[in-house]
Amino acid sequence: MTDSPLAVRPERRAELAAGLARIRARIADACAAAGRGRDEVTLVAVTKTYPAADVLALAGLGVADVGENRDQEAAPKAAAVAAAGAAPRWHFIGQLQRNKARSVIRYADVVQSVDSARLAAALDAAASGARDRPLDVLVQVSVDGDPARGGALPGAADPERGLDPVAAAVAGARGLRLAGLMAVAPLGWEPDRAFARLAEVAARLRADHPGASLLSAGMSGDLESAVAHGATHVRVGSALLGMRPTLG
Numbered sequence: 001m002t003d004s005p006l007a008v009r010p011e012r013r014a015e016l017a018a019g020l021a022r023i024r025a026r027i028a029d030a031c032a033a034a035g036r037g038r039d040e041v042t043l044v045a046v047t048k049t050y051p052a053a054d055v056l057a058l059a060g061l062g063v064a065d066v067g068e069n070r071d072q073e074a075a076p077k078a079a080a081v082a083a084a085g086a087a088p089r090w091h092f093i094g095q096l097q098r099n100k101a102r103s104v105i106r107y108a109d110v111v112q113s114v115d116s117a118r119l120a121a122a123l124d125a126a127a128s129g130a131r132d133r134p135l136d137v138l139v140q141v142s143v144d145g146d147p148a149r150g151g152a153l154p155g156a157a158d159p160e161r162g163l164d165p166v167a168a169a170v171a172g173a174r175g176l177r178l179a180g181l182m183a184v185a186p187l188g189w190e191p192d193r194a195f196a197r198l199a200e201v202a203a204r205l206r207a208d209h210p211g212a213s214l215l216s217a218g219m220s221g222d223l224e225s226a227v228a229h230g231a232t233h234v235r236v237g238s239a240l241l242g243m244r245p246t247l248g
């Protein structure tokens with residue numbers, strides 16, 4: 001076992017266990033402060049830039065959901081983890097090129113970063129027939145409405161990038177299930193302001209799509225604010241696995 005590339009050293013396992021205990025305590029405290037049940041919030045461990053061995057160690061510590069943002073990195077990592085016998089739920093959380101849809105639907109259980117009708121169509125075409133159940137999709141929202149960055153635009157009628165048209169495209173696709181929304185707090189915004197606005201957008205979406213109940217918001221630095229504003233999923237990387245060597 002010690003010479004397997006999928007084994008972690010005992011020190012790394014202890015580091016991950018300590019990080020996980022800290023994050024679980026932060027989530028529990030945030031739920032208590034918000035008057036929410038602890039089981040209302042799922043931790044997605046963002047393992048980008050970290051090896052499959054770390055995913056396996058986290059799975060062994062009870063982490064059931066992992067997030068990745070690049071197909072080139074995630075596809076072989078997911079294959080290695082599956083070959084080692086673990087089956088976490090894989091969340092794709094990064095910007096996704098349409099020509100990667102066919103690869104991503106093979107391992108992803110959830111794609112959290114759909115922000116155009118065209119990407120929804122590409123995922124639907126890839127998923128239909130290739131999967132035995134629909135792919136869960138979160139529509140990524142641009143909280144500040146800046147069209148230059150990722151995310152569908154709340155209140156915009158634009159059939160390609162408007163939030164309502166993108167949500168309708170996902171909801172109407174046979175191979176996809178509209179599960180909710182995802183967002184990242186814009187740079188320079190107070191998290192409370194960003195996640196309060198996101199909560200309004202999510203409430204409006206649920207009026208039209210009652211099944212779209214998931215809200216993925218909050219990362220290492222701002223998960224408490226996201227939980228206060230209704231997040232059902234927090235995506236935590238650096239506070240759990242350590243600082244990444246490069247931006248990713």
Ligand SMILES: *Cc1c(COP(=O)(O)O)cnc(C)c1O
Pocket residue numbers: 046048069093094184219220221235236237238239248
């Ligand atoms: C990297 C990443 C995260 C995790 O960020 P940390 O600050 O390391 O917790 C969450 N969401 C997305 C979309 C990411 O790309």
